[in-house]
Amino acid sequence: MMNEEQFEEDLEKSLNEALISCEKCHFCNTVCPVVDTRVTQGPFGISRAIYYGLQWNEFTASLRDLVYSCTTCGKCDLMCKKVSRALPLTEIIEKAREFLLVEKMVGPMPDQVGVLKNMHVRGNPWGNPPHERTQWAEGLDIAFASKDNKVDVLYFVGCASSYDAQGQKIAKNLSRILKQTGINFGILENETCSGHEARRMGETGLFAYLSEANMKMFEEASINHIVTGDPHSFYSFSQEYPDKGNGFKVQHYTQFLNELIDDGKLELSSQVSKTVMYHDPCYLGRHSEVFEEPRKLIQSIPGVTLVEMENVREDSDCCGMGGGRMWMELPSSLLSSQAISERRIYQALDTGAEVLLTACPFCNITLNDAVKSLEKEGSLAVMDITELIAMSL
Known part of the structure; x- marks a missing residue:
């Protein structure tokens, strides 16, 4: 893995060196939230597009769109670490964005x-x-x-x-x-x-x-x-x-x-009789490894029953709005943020729980919008953990 200083010395050279190390196993694509059935998308497709863009010195709007489609959720990093070369794929994509913006003036998205x-x-x-x-x-x-x-x-x-x-x-x-x-x-x-x-x-x-x-x-x-x-x-x-x-x-x-x-300075006394599940935000969970504290906090609320949904903790799926995607429209050829967030809502609905909790304003906004777009307001509520704690004061 190249450190920050090495990347800063020569973006083009360091990107080339990192991308050459890819074993082309495609396993990163199996966990990517933005990938569909095409191998040309997801972290593998993005990394190959960056590599050939560097080789041919061609930096097009299509390449830019693909590079900026990443949510920077980090699931590909964990997969590469488990089965391949442990390439810092998210960091490579972010550095490619910097390269496109600073040196080629192609980025960011309009x-x-x-x-x-x-x-x-x-x-x-x-x-x-x-x-x-x-x-x-x-x-x-x-x-x-x-x-x-x-x-x-x-x-x-x-x-x-x-x-x-x-x-x-x-x-x-x-x-x-x-x-x-x-x-x-x-x-x-x-x-x-x-x-x-x-x-x-x-x-x-x-x-x-x-x-x-x-x-x-x-x-x-x-x-x-x-x-x-x-x-x-x-x-x-x-x-x-x-x-x-x-x-x-x-x-x-x-x-x-x-x-x-734990110090006795915050006491939760009112019963909140709800069955809930917790969505791990990418930058709190996978990137910062804060998994236990949110669950412990939820379980400290009297009357609450916590159940786990599909893909949690380090395997949690992204809400779809990270990496700057909250402020851009992607071409129809690329998977939309709405499709990603709606997929997460379907996973939540499968548990039968009545409340989907999170601890991130981005996730809260996005998942609430997905519930509305799917017209599931009567089946599922999306809340931040603070809302449930406030009910229990």
């Missing part, structure tokens, strides 16, 4: 150009006004963390939970839970995008800019403990930021709330 500009100018992918970022917190008496107002825990909300109506439920419920414990927590008045999706789209320069902006705010407010409900931000803070989280403690809320329950 729909993503404005998204990246919005992140740079307004600090969020939708381009909403920055002053509206904290409107969800109005009337909730939540403190703003600053150099003059030190907090023990910073709740990093993230873009989706700040601006999307579905995501705002997560922010409100988690804030209510934290207030119940008496924890001295706050949010940033000028919070900006973590940059995670910019990096997934290949815009590493923008990621560096946003990460530096966030690190500066964390330092100015003397932040040493961050809790977030966004697995994408959690992953970037803990594994991709300049000091990779060494300067402060980073936790997903499922980890933090478990600690509070």
Whole structure:
């Protein structure tokens, strides 16, 4: 596996060297959420297309579309590690996106150009006004963390939970839970995008800019403990930021709330009589290996029965919206995000459980949309774990 420094030295050379190592076994395609019956798609098809694009010096819109079809879920990485050369396929695809964007000016996808500009100018992918970022917190008496107002825990909300109506439920419920414990927590008045999706789209320069902006705010407010409900931000803070989280403690809320329950600071007393299942978000589960904490948290809710659905933990299927796919339309020749999320809903319906839980605003938004598109609102509800915990306070 090539490290970050080797990739940065010469993108074209390092991509070539990594792709030559492929044994062409096709096993990666057997677990890919975006692949259909054609071997030309999925991680094998993408990697071969990149390889021949490099050999022939041809970087077309069709190649770009294929490279950007990946959800960066990481299932192919695990399969390659199990049966083949352990190639970092997700990293190779992300570096190919950077190569197409920075060196060949073919990427990103047309729909993503404005998204990246919005992140740079307004600090969020939708381009909403920055002053509206904290409107969800109005009337909730939540403190703003600053150099003059030190907090023990910073709740990093993230873009989706700040601006999307579905995501705002997560922010409100988690804030209510934290207030119940008496924890001295706050949010940033000028919070900006973590940059995670910019990096997934290949815009590493923008990621560096946003990460530096966030690190500066964390330092100015003397932040040493961050809790977030966004697995994408959690992953970037803990594994991709300049000091990779060494300067402060980073936790997903499922980890933090478990600690509070164990310490007797959070008590769940009201019965919630529901049969539920849990969908592992890619960047919380497979990429960050947080599998037990969400399940332990769910099982701590009185009255809840947890059942497992098909493909869970490291084998969990993607919701379809990772890797920048939330902000783009793919050609009809490539599998749509809606088809991927609807497939996951069918797996959930097979369990007979009434609630599908997740711990990611992206998954929450996407899977809720899939339930509606399938007209299954009467059979299945999609919720974030925080919603069930709030019911039990």
